[in-house]
Amino acid sequence: MLLVAGWAGLLHAQSMPEPGDGAGNNIAVQLLADGPPVAGKHWTLALHFTPKSAAWHGYWANPGDAGEPMRLQWALPKGWNAGDPRYPVPQLLDIAGLANYVFEGPYTVLVPIAVPEGADVANAPPISLRLDYLACTDKICVPERAKLTLYPGQAKSDARFDQWRADIAPDLDRKASFAIEGKQLRLAIPLPASADVPSPHVFIENRDLVSYSAPQSFHRKGNFLLADIPLGAGDAPQTVTGILKLSDGQGVRFAADPGVVPSGGTVVGASAAGLPSVWWALVGAFLGGLILNIMPCVFPILSLKALALARAGGEESGARRDALAYTAGVVLACLALGALMLALRAGGEQIGWAFQLQQPAVVVALLVLAVAITANFLGAFEIPGIAISGAAGSGSGSFATGLLAAFVATPCTGPFMAAALGAALLLPWGEALVLFGALGLGLAFPFLLLGFVPPLRRLLPRPGQWMVTFRRILAVPMALTALALAWLCWRLGGVGFALAGLAMAGLIVFGLSLFWNPALKTRRRSAASVAAIAVAVFALAIGMPKLVHPPGAAESDVIAAQPFSQAALAKARASGKPVFVWFTADWCLTCKVNERTSIEREATRVAFDKAGVVPMVGDWTRRDPEITAFLTQHGAAGVPLYLWYPAGGGAPQQLPQVLTPSLLESLAQGTAPGTGGSARPEAG
Template sequence: MRRATTMNAMHSLRRFRLLAALLLTLFPGCLFAQIGTVVGNGGPGPAKAQHLTVEMISAGPQIAAEGTQTVAFVFSMEEGWHVYWKNAGFAGFPPKVKWTVPDGITAGPLQFTAPDRLPLDTTVDYGYQDSVAYPVTIEAGSKPKVDKNGNVHLGAEISWLVCKQVCIPGRANLGLDLKVAPVRTAVSHDGEKVGELGAALKGMPKPLPLSFRIKATTAGDSIVLTAITGTRETDAEFFPAEPDVIADVAQIETDILDNGAQIHFTRSPNAKTPPKQLIGVLKLATEESYEIDVPIMPGPPPVHAGSGKLGTATAVGAAALAFLGGVLLNLMPCVFPVLFLKALSLLQTRSSQKQHVRAHGVAYTLGIVASFWLVVAALLALRAEGRQLGWGFQLQSPGFVVVLTSFLFFFALSLAGMFDFGLSLTSAGDSLTQKGGYTGSFFTGVLATVVATPCVGPFMGAAIGFALAQPAPVTFLVFTALALGLAAPYMLLTLNPTWVRLLPRPGAWMDLLKQITALPLFITVIWLVYIYGRLSAANGIFAMSMLLGGLMLVVIAAWTLGRWPVRKWSTAVAAVLCVLAIAVPLYASRETKSAVTWQTFDADAVAKARSQGKAVFVDFTAAWCLSCQVNERVVLKSDEVEKQLSQPNVVAMKADWTQYDAKITTALQSAGRDGVPTYIVYPANPSAPPDILPEVLSKSVVLGALEKDLK
């Protein structure tokens, strides 16, 4: 079975959204433009709004009495900007339309063609780039009310959210006239076959063919959708129709089968109970899409044969590929620095030590094999519980990622020359003759395995995919071959000491090369920070920030060891700092339940509370506002602020502007603001003016304002 990764081609460009989001947090003056501005003059358009153009079109100029006609709203976005599907994904909202039509005319709901995945740094949106049409079916009664020209006017106020690095809500007044024809008159529907409207209707999800077999299964937090279509699907995507069912992550794993595909999800962390149905759209590589509504059954997914290179391969063939993949794995950035340091030790070995060198090579190999066996045992044990796991499953654990990131960063700082870590832990060197040297070589093999698990080198993917689908003895055979391949280059050097003469003589180049080898480790650390953010889908940016804070503690620990080397007290301080570096991101990422009862914003409720001598704190926020989320987590959810907001003489209200709300817009404009985040404290004294707080909050600012306004 071959692993395929479903990714949008624009993924690499969208990583810049993280930087933009941080800039918005630090410079809150970069807010949304005027939200109250409405484009369009009531005609079909096109109407130019910020970063897009919207127009209203019809499939034909007429509508027959007791008949239907199709109209559509066509959005054309600037490069890189997107609008949303009916389920926006992690953040955002789809377009909404408010109709003004004469009696006898009925407008149906917006229809949504199959969307694209729009991966962010840690999550994903579902929507459309470039252009899209949202069709609507218009239905006429037997006697619709017409104007003096025999027309019916369809008026529509449509609102939307368009996003790139920032998100901007917009509205437009559009409309068009349709000539009403007598009952059963044949009217034109040519537009349903061509142009944007034709493309949208063609892309509408279809009912499942009778020949398709669809099954959804769950084990733990894993959900697997198995689609048997009778064709080897080279690509398959699923878009959930409802939020909080599956985690909105930027990357989804898909197993390509001989006769279909299996798509692997993780249950949404926001789901209060395990979902019972999987409802949405299945999109295949053929650009065909189908409506899915299946129950989610407990248990492992059905096993189907894949058609990758190892579909009919023997266990011996898989082991051979695994061995070759293990050898090439030494060239991966995760592993090469470890192998390089082991090779460095051989340059300093005297001829009398050759026997010890061979023994250290054996110990190094045993460390790798034992580590691989431990990983495989864990894989098989978890597989027995019905979980879907693959190589590198350790990276699904936030704790493991934090520890691995901190360790690799600490090791990279040593390689870069910030302090002397001591090559006795990672190479034989002069300690080959010492009794404890074999233990060091064994655990160097363990280290090589730990840093190798995030990597999948050439030939490994097919071999591992085959091994994980086989009985336990075959799985152990393939992974043992992989371990031996990883250990082979160093083992060959120790068994053939004369090859050492081919290596260059020791010199200053060794320090330079050692520093160069730090670069792959730093790159790996960046990738692991990204992975950690993805593991915290709901608060990815905050989680990444906390991990970066922990790495700053690692830098201080490394500086301490470099400034005061070989001191017991400096080693102890560095150890404490490294423990804190691991504890800080793990502790900070815990989800805590708010002690504050937040009411929905209502201007009348504000006035009523103030008349009763209560102060009102209003949080104008939105799900798509990252600055709002940072302020909420860092300040509003702090114990001190929550304690004050929970007082009986304080009312906490949340004005959620995730979707356009005219009342919230009015309240913002009356306060002289046109975007979020905005925080307003209405004093207990009804005659006192409100206090508008800064966009970047602090505990002291909030507590001071509440204390003042309660008087």
Template sequence: MIATSLPRRTAFRLLQRASMALALLAPVPVIAAESTPVTSARVTATLLSSRDAVAPGERFQVALTQKLAPGWHSYWQNPGDSGEATRIEWTLPEGVSAGAIQWPAPKAIRVEPLVNFGFEDHVLLPVEISVPASAKPGETLTLSAKATWLVCEKICIPEDGAFTLDLPIAPAGIVDTAAEARIDQARAALPKPAGFPAKLTAQGEDKLALTLPGLPAGASDVRFFPVLDTLIEHAAEQPLANGALTLTRSTAFKIGTPTTDGVVTFDDSGVKRALALNAEVEPALLQAAAAPAQAPAKVVLPPPPAEDLTLLLALAFAFAGGLILNLMPCVLPVLFIKALGFAQVAQASRGEVRRHGLLFLAGVLATFFALASAVIALGAGWGFQLQSPPLVILLAVLMTLIGFNLIGAFEIGGRLQGVGDGLASRSGPVGAFMTGALAVVVATPCTAPFMGAAMGYALTQPPAAALSIFMALALGFAAPVVALSFAPGLLRLLPKPGRWMIVLKQAFAFPMFATAIWLTWVATMQAGADGALAALVAILVAGFALWLVGVTRGSGRALRAVAAAVAVLLVGATSAFVIESATPSAQPTVQAGTDGPGVWSPARVADLQAQGKPVFVNFTAAWCITCLANDRVALSRQEVKDAFAKLGVAYLKADWTNRDATIAATLTEYGRAGVPLYLFYPGTKGAQAEVLPQLLTPETVVSAAQRAAGK
């Protein structure tokens, strides 16, 4: 009917335009403009987009949303007296860029005696995304973001989430009306430019004056939130008089720029308003510092810190650390195996002995190279592989099987046919190499003196230099065994072969069993009772599988094949069970003030320092034997506990048994690649920590406590 009532050419053009519009719209699927939520008992977070589809060259808004449980809060870009700002790390296609977070005006959240700057209930953090003009319609724009935030009530809990949005690229952008309205509402409430000049000047020795000439005459409940956290005492009152706020200087006051940013909030006739300031700073204040209310305790850092090392010094430290590592308790079980191996080859030719020593060296170097490559590539720390419960369980199984092999329950790689008879067999050289590899694996729970600084330095260097430092550590670790193999005079001191070697070999099984028990305990600390069950089941199945293969060794080919197949199926099923069961469980939370140490976080340290309490932080892990030894020798001693109680020391524990990015970052900050790390913070806000030695004595800890308390 339309075609008959209009000129034919006009009707054709209308039909053509309608068809083109449908063609443009058809390829664009209708998808949600909000990511899958990341939810905890405290926060529900999503990534929200104002567009269902984007166009080439378009700029549009996304926002990280946080819905906070009652009583909990997250933080502004300057968190105030404690806390940590929300951060977003973007992974974007080539040509796509993300702007900075557009921060809403914060609230002053009082947590006596502190004041934090942050958000309660619900907050949107907008970010502008720019799409390149070269983007092609029909393709998909994937926005990936990893956000981290700290959420606090009476305790503080770091949280994070990964968010992904897949937005189709179309010739014209498609607005998500509801999402855009939410983001526009949040952006409309952002602090507006003040539009008047503000100035920060000195007012006596400990006060500042912030003049606000354009503030409305009836403004009330005025508060200034500085972006710089070394400007003012956040908890102090901010009285307003004659158009100027009186602020209290921070005890760590420092400013080095001629202007400073911040936000002023106030009530204007019942309406909450926020203005963004860029205040001019009086020249006399630049780089000035107010005298602290309490002189910080003298901090003595043990030389040399990692940042003062040179490559040559780091290589020397690594070699020395490797030598000392041979004396650490975690390596003792493998030292027994090494001693047995040399006893077996002591009466062989000098060339054979040297070959065993060099094969041990090769095993050490190869394993160190593999671990070092993983540490450098992944940014992990020394001992990182023991943060995997399945690997810990595998090592427990291996130690158990080695123990039963030594005790004579079964033989791996052939029997020892008399003393010296098996030296030419393949098992000898392979055993020497594998002993070196095993020594490295079980050495990783330990950190020796000199070693921590060297490896911390390594992680700040290019890959080639970092790898050379790890190899120097490997050479130091292998040096005693290699030297012994090239010193026939020392080998001749060993007694002649005899029955004593069989007895000694069997005795060496028990350190292996002890190591297996310890590793099972580590798995329990990582994954709870399920971890212990998984370890015990794995040991049972591995032993049964080896017995099944061994007991059918003299049978027909078909029976041996069936036994091998059953063993493989059992091991495969058990491996799946171990991986599923050995999931790290939540670590028990122990608050300061109970019998045990409190749970470490940077915010908790800041809170305690602001209260005037010295803080001792123990960076440890269940798999770190050096840590456990220090705990038994020093930290659990009554004289240390009494000193902590007398001096009011707050004891916090940073448990790295399972991987924790915040702990890893702090270790790197202090030039360490692994635990242990011991820090003593004076009871003065912002004061730097003293780094204690890696091997503790009660006297060392008590003296550090006295220094931190200013005694």
């Protein structure tokens, strides 16, 4: 098709043929009227195109990746005016990866003519039209021209007009809404829920606004059809117009203004165009889980896996059993967390991924686990399947380790699989759960390989006394994890809540050390440990909720940011100043790293002050339905999320989830790469 475009350019550069009536062109054209004109009313003319063979096609108002729209030059009686051409629903023609919006076979374009009051239609001078258009096959394009004439007083009705009118895409009686989020154009097109939409496709009339060949995804939500279309190279418009194809030859014409486009809904149009996005989401989920193995926030859990891998260096069956048990634990935990999140959202709860870390009781439970694992590594007690003894692996211990790894590690997935998790919030339950399963499989994949590939397993050092020392060393990152969780308890519930959590953890560890201490007799250690654990659990369930008194929002160290709310954001944007909004949480390591390295910097503050930037922060440490809804609108399942609103209005730019130190300074100075002095939408 590149040759097609080249031919078109070459032929345009050559001399045009002499104007004719269009009858002998590769696509012949006729100018016809729907009867004689009437003064003071609209009169409809038709441009009827007839290809000389099935190989030739013409183009819609927006031709797509290649081609040219027709150009009309009217010579009308004084006071008469021609309106915009009205087209049938075009067809999508893909040639060599280029998507073209075309008409194959005969087609008709209608043009309304406004006839003024008092016009002498019987003696009106002739109407002439010079029409330039492109006729193409899949191998060559030929620019063609026709000079057409019509005498209004002699015009007769054509019986085909009824069918031609039926072929034209009718206008919707309500405005649609559009929003640019990341690298997606999102549309909410009003369409009754009862309307059948077997094979939807949106033909956007704005040139270069969208990627013509990219797959489009569709959801139904009430009386709206929601469309997500990857952006092209065009600028953000004030209005988006186009034709929504409902089925072959059937569609509606719409106009969309900027507005809120809801998320969620039921997937429609199960065609090949929608499948790549699901498959890419699966790949993203798997890679997100795989990369998660090297994230710093997951290092304490990697220590557990390292101990299990060393144990698996023994017999073949034990290694495979451990690998399968660990994988089952990881995948089951991811599926359970995903299913719980989807169920709560279906029930009306505004929650997102990593919602478990917004619950004080869950964080206390993780704190108890971290303290217990630290004590285990230090030798305070030995639990079969977790302790290092050099014996055969324990399937139950590996399964429990997988559960714990996934439960603690999943909040770190944001930077690597935001698109996949955002898709999971929109897909049906079955497909969404497959995404969560792919995340778990990616997280468990290295351990699975070591369990089933003996050469890889032979690279591990032999079990020995070194493992005891190694276990003591691994107590350090686990202790640091416990301290981080204690800090999070303070952020969620205050000082009293954090101290109570540490006390409960200590009491439970004391009970475990009694229960698993072989120096004590069974009856004695059982009674003591059960009593201690019972007291701890009772206090945790009954007493600690009363201690929850969250401290005030953390103040920015350098940037004087105001708390986020929809009203505050609207007010800031109305001021005409640039606005930077970031969404964070105390339990999000990526968020904290970005804040330390790129946001809370003196250089950033100075650049913001000079540009008059309004900084705004959304703290998602605790549940906040307004923030959750805002994240969902922008296709984000969790934090971090960074949005830059340019001065004077316009669509926001979604920044990468891993910021560079100079990015915000460059945006404030209007010199960010690709912005040309003003922010343009792009995804991170």
